Amino acid sequence: MTNTAGVPVKTVTFRHEAELVVLGLASAGIDAWLVDHHLVSADPLISNAIGGIKVHVREDDEARAREVLAELERPPAEDVCLACGAPMPEGEPRCAACGWSYLTGG
Numbered sequence: 001m002t003n004t005a006g007v008p009v010k011t012v013t014f015r016h017e018a019e020l021v022v023l024g025l026a027s028a029g030i031d032a033w034l035v036d037h038h039l040v041s042a043d044p045l046i047s048n049a050i051g052g053i054k055v056h057v058r059e060d061d062e063a064r065a066r067e068v069l070a071e072l073e074r075p076p077a078e079d080v081c082l083a084c085g086a087p088m089p090e091g092e093p094r095c096a097a098c099g100w101s102y103l104t105g106g
């Protein structure tokens with residue numbers, strides 16, 4: 001393993017968050033790895049003290065990795081019904097599932 005340095009593109013508190021970030025990057029064809037996760041695994045409380053778990057990528061991949069991360073973190077395009085949670089198309093004021101409406105629901 002020669003790519004131990006790289007550049008940090010994301011810092012998270014918990015190991016499972018870090019794994020999700022790595023998986024997301026991997027699915028886009030970007031190699032990513034965790035830094036400081038051994039310390040965190042030993043004592044979760046240490047995570048805050050050392051600034052969290054850092055997800056690193058190769059320098060060449062940094063720009064693309066940030067794009068992928070932005071995409072992953074973007075909220076879903078569709079709104080959801082505040083009453084039942086069913087997806088509601090943008091601009092549609094009434095929920096097709098339960099009839100709740102932005103207009104009357106508050």
Ligand SMILES: [Zn+2]
Pocket residue numbers: 081082083084085086095096097098099100
């Ligand atoms: Zn609804």
